[in-house]
Amino acid sequence: MTTGYKGLENSVRNDSDAPVLEVRAVSKQFPVRTGLLGRKEFHTAVDNVSLSIKQGKTLAVVGESGSGKTTLGLMVLDLLEPTSGEILYRGQPFSSRSGSNKRALRREMQVVFQDPYASLNARLTVREALTEGMIIHKIGDGPQDRERRALELLEHVSLPAETLDRYPHEFSGGQRQRIAIARALSVEPGFILLDEPTSALDVSVQSQVLNLLLKLQREFNLTYLFISHNLEVVSYLADDVAVMEKGRIVEQGPVDDIFDRPTQAYTHRLLAAIPRIGSSLT
Amino acid sequence: MNPPLLQVNGLKTYFNTPAGLSKAVDGVSFSLQPGETMAIVGESGSGKSITALSIMQLVPEPAGYIESGTISFDGQDLLDLTWEQMRSIRGRQISMIFQEPMTSLNPVFTIGYQIREAMLTHDKFKGESATSRARSLLERVGMPSPNKVLRQYPHELSGGMRQRVMIAIALANEPRLLLADEPTTALDVTIQAQILTLLRDLQRDTGMSMLLITHDLGIVSQVADKVAVMYAGQIVEQSPTNTLLSNPLHPYTQGLIASLPSRSRRGQELYTLEGVVPPPTRWPAGCRFHDRCSKRLQICDSQMPLATKYDDTRSVSCHLYPAQEMAGNQERLK
Numbered sequence: 214m215t216t217g218y219k220g221l222e223n224s225v226r227n228d229s230d231a232p233v234l235e236v237r238a239v240s241k242q243f244p245v246r247t248g249l250l251g252r253k254e255f256h257t258a259v260d261n262v263s264l265s266i267k268q269g270k271t272l273a274v275v276g277e278s279g280s281g282k283t284t285l286g287l288m289v290l291d292l293l294e295p296t297s298g299e300i301l302y303r304g305q306p307f308s309s310r311s312g313s314n315k316r317a318l319r320r321e322m323q324v325v326f327q328d329p330y331a332s333l334n335a336r337l338t339v340r341e342a343l344t345e346g347m348i349i350h351k352i353g354d355g356p357q358d359r360e361r362r363a364l365e366l367l368e369h370v371s372l373p374a375e376t377l378d379r380y381p382h383e384f385s386g387g388q389r390q391r392i393a394i395a396r397a398l399s400v401e402p403g404f405i406l407l408d409e410p411t412s413a414l415d416v417s418v419q420s421q422v423l424n425l426l427l428k429l430q431r432e433f434n435l436t437y438l439f440i441s442h443n444l445e446v447v448s449y450l451a452d453d454v455a456v457m458e459k460g461r462i463v464e465q466g467p468v469d470d471i472f473d474r475p476t477q478a479y480t481h482r483l484l485a486a487i488p489r490i491g492s493s494l495t
Numbered sequence: 496m497n498p499p500l501l502q503v504n505g506l507k508t509y510f511n512t513p514a515g516l517s518k519a520v521d522g523v524s525f526s527l528q529p530g531e532t533m534a535i536v537g538e539s540g541s542g543k544s545i546t547a548l549s550i551m552q553l554v555p556e557p558a559g560y561i562e563s564g565t566i567s568f569d570g571q572d573l574l575d576l577t578w579e580q581m582r583s584i585r586g587r588q589i590s591m592i593f594q595e596p597m598t599s600l601n602p603v604f605t606i607g608y609q610i611r612e613a614m615l616t617h618d619k620f621k622g623e624s625a626t627s628r629a630r631s632l633l634e635r636v637g638m639p640s641p642n643k644v645l646r647q648y649p650h651e652l653s654g655g656m657r658q659r660v661m662i663a664i665a666l667a668n669e670p671r672l673l674l675a676d677e678p679t680t681a682l683d684v685t686i687q688a689q690i691l692t693l694l695r696d697l698q699r700d701t702g703m704s705m706l707l708i709t710h711d712l713g714i715v716s717q718v719a720d721k722v723a724v725m726y727a728g729q730i731v732e733q734s735p736t737n738t739l740l741s742n743p744l745h746p747y748t749q750g751l752i753a754s755l756p757s758r759s760r761r762g763q764e765l766y767t768l769e770g771v772v773p774p775p776t777r778w779p780a781g782c783r784f785h786d787r788c789s790k791r792l793q794i795c796d797s798q799m800p801l802a803t804k805y806d807d808t809r810s811v812s813c814h815l816y817p818a819q820e821m822a823g824n825q826e827r828l829k
Contacts, residue, residue, distance in 0.1 A: 277683035278654075385771050415538035415772070416710060420754035420765035427762070442684060445713075449756030449765075472758060486688040488713030490740050490755075494692045 231304060232265035233404055233436040234289065239263070239298030241284050258284040260460035261298070266404075266453075269430065271437040273447040273468075275483070276457030282440045285457070286406050289438060290324055291315075302404070320350045323397035327409035329389035333381040339367075339392055340377040346400040366395040369432075370425060387418035394425065398433070407439045411446060423450060444487050448472055456480045498570065499526035500704050501550070501672060506564035508542075508549045510775075511557075517775040519545045519559075521728035524802070529671070532698065532705040534715040534736070536751075537725035540772045543708045546725070547674045550706075551591055552581050568672070586613060590665035592658070594677035599661055600649040606633075606660050607645030613667040632663040637693055655686035662693065669701060676708045691718055712752065716740055721808075724748050727783035728775060730802070734809040744811040746790045782814065790815060 239262050242255040259281045266272040274282045287293040289300060291307050300307050302318060310318055326332040333342060343363040346352075353359040360377075367376055370391040381389055390410060397405055407426065411419040423446065429435060441447050447454055448468055455465035456479065464477045475481050485495070508520035520542040527533050535543045548554050550566055552573065566573040568589065573581065593599050601609060610629040626645070633641035636659040649657055658678060665673060675694065679687035695718060698705055707718060715722055715736060722739045724732045724747065732745040743749045753766035770787045773779055779786055785795040792814050800812045 277685065387771065416712075416751055417538060417754055417768040418771065420756065421767045423756055424764050424767060427764070444684070445758075446756050448758035449761050468758065468761070482685055486684045488687070488691070488711060488717050490713055490716045490752075492713070492717060494688065494695055494717050 230267070232301075233268050233303060234438065235265040235301040235304075236285075236289065237263055237299045237301070239285070239288060239295045239300060241281075241288060241293065242296045257460050259288070259295075262457075262460075262462050263298075264455050264462065264465065266436050266438060268403075268436055269434045270453065271430070271439050271451045273439040273441055273451035273454045274457055275441055275444060275447055275454060277442060277483075279459075280457040281460040282457050283408065286324075286408055286438070286440050290322055290406055291318065316350070320346075320400045321402050322404045322406070323400065323402040324406040324408065325390070325393050325397050325410045327412050329386055329393050329413065330381075332393055333389055333396075335381055337380075338377065339363075339379055339381075342381075342392065342396050343367075343377075343399045346396065350400050352400060362399070366398055369398065369429065370395045385418075386414055387421055390414065390418075390422050391425065394422075394429070398429065402435070404436045404438070407437055407441075409441055409443075410439075412441070412443065419446070426450065444472075444484065445489070456483065497528060499567075500529045500531075500569060501527040501706075502565075502567040503546075503550070504565045504567070506546065506549055506566065507562040508545050508554055508559060509562045510559045512776060514774070515776040518728050518778060519775050520549060521778070523564075523725075523728075523730055525723050525730060525733060527672070527704050527706060529704055530698070530702045531721070532707060532719050534707045534709055534719035534722045535725055535730075536709055536712060536715055536722060538710060538772055540727075540775060541725040542728040542775070543725050544676055547591065547676050547706060547708055550674060551585055551589060553585075553591075586616065586665075586670075587668040588670055589672045589674065590668070590670040591674040591676065592661045592665050592678050594680050597649075597654065597657065597681070600657060602649055604648075605645065606647055606649070606652070610645075610660070610664050610667055613664045628667070629663075632667060633660075635666070635697070636660075636663045637689070638663070655682055655690065658682060658686075658690055659693070662690070662697070666697065666701070669703075671703055673698075673703055673705045674708070675705060677710070678707075679714070680709075680711075687714075694718070712740065712755065724751075727773060727778050729783065729812065731784065731813065732809070732811045733802075738809060744805055744809065744816065745784075745813050746788045746815070747784050750787075750789070782812075 239259060240257065241259040242257050245254050245256045247254055262285060264272060274285060276282045288295050302321065340363055343366055344359045347359045347362065353362050363377060364374055367374060372388065372391055384392065411422050414422060430437060439451055451468050453466060454468050454471050455462045458479045464471060464475065464480050471480060472484065475484060504524050506520055506523045510517040510519055523546055535546060537543045549561055554561065561574060607629055610632060611625045614625050614628065629645060630641050633644055638644050638659050679690050682690060691714065709715060719736045721735050723730045724745065726747050732748050739748065743752055750766060750768040754768060756765060768787050781796040781798050782800050785791050794814050800814045802810050802812045803816055804810050805816055
């Protein structure tokens, strides 16, 4: 089928050596007030983090709750400004973008959240959810063309055409996650942040969604930043992995290196704690 | 073999819902020996939590009720007991811990008060001895600085610490059976390993039996002696843990194991069970798994398979294994 999906900046996309996303020495501090007089202190959620992802690759950020991985994700989406450091998308720093350039960035970078029950607007039909972004970013020639594109998106995520006229509450968790993925794709992004996209799903549905994410990545040459605490899923989906602890990246590299030869005690502990089939408690 | 501590037979727990009669648990039978750990695995909506709540007789009324079956604990059918009698068993002989340690504790009382309350309700320990026992319970569940924690409130503790408190409360009266419903799902993976190790050690020391409800086959592999796999309100396969994981019989169990992502499968398409678990108000006719099954036979959409003994330790409900029927399971055909 013809996809109707044509990426932006095609010439840049084919340059596979330049990183799509680059995070350079980024930190984020949040003010915390302590005591009655409100003495101001700072909590460092993300501490001097650097990473980069190449075209079509998946980098996973793993860590336990409070390690700063979600804060990092928000900064990568330009929804939160770093206290220091810089983030570049296709070589261009976020800070240098404004106006239409910023809007183009929003279109290029999409997100799929953990909870498909909370991330879809309950008042919008699937048609409205899928075409809203197209309207904002002026994609498609009129309503009919957008409808055609919406139908193609549904086909990509294996949902029937009737889905268009329905509301989110009519769908199961796995189907909603497919809708959320289709919505992310609706504006033809090059990069998708996946924030625990299968954590809320049952095992049998998880494998459907993982297959879909892999298929779409190959088809559209998508770049993924995958935030997860599930190391089994990470080892399946990711090319590279960055391990976060208390706001810092303690170790990063190709999945096989990190899983086979972790050099940091924390990575060791994390890997040892995975309840694998055939493993035993210590 | 010893008489089982817990024997559940033909348990049916139904709910009246606006969408119709929901047969959440529909003919479940299993038994648990003293000191044994059994895991019930299944996806959301399979009926595993309702099975545990039925044993505790904490099924939300009036919508939910136990339609039929027996729950024999230490030779006595719990369903014959009065509310007062059941109350003296709950928390004393059978305890339960839940997934959410955030919502299971009362935010306005101290940890010490809540542990003592569990003991005082059952009159086993009183006064000063209750406080010192609360302290030793906290020590036992690996709580650092138990004296301080006794005076703290739930919000001052982390998730892992709260779950330790919940376990301390559950163990306060030295129960013979612990029902653990997804006890580590809300916790980080390193904390999860600590809690699972703790549960195993406590069980080894006290000899209690444990019924562990989980969706994680890795945890099952680490903790359980045997496993029951639930699908659509029924147990479709029962087996010792190692056998189940290495040689699953039921196509649903096979599918669940095959669909797990792992490093060795990187880049490959994962096996998928097509479709979703049907809603409990509309279980399919015949085998409830038939419309998702890759090994479907002609008989499967019309006739419900009976639980069949496959060998000495395993049983399976599937037409692929047409051996002699297990006694006492005829009523599942109804």
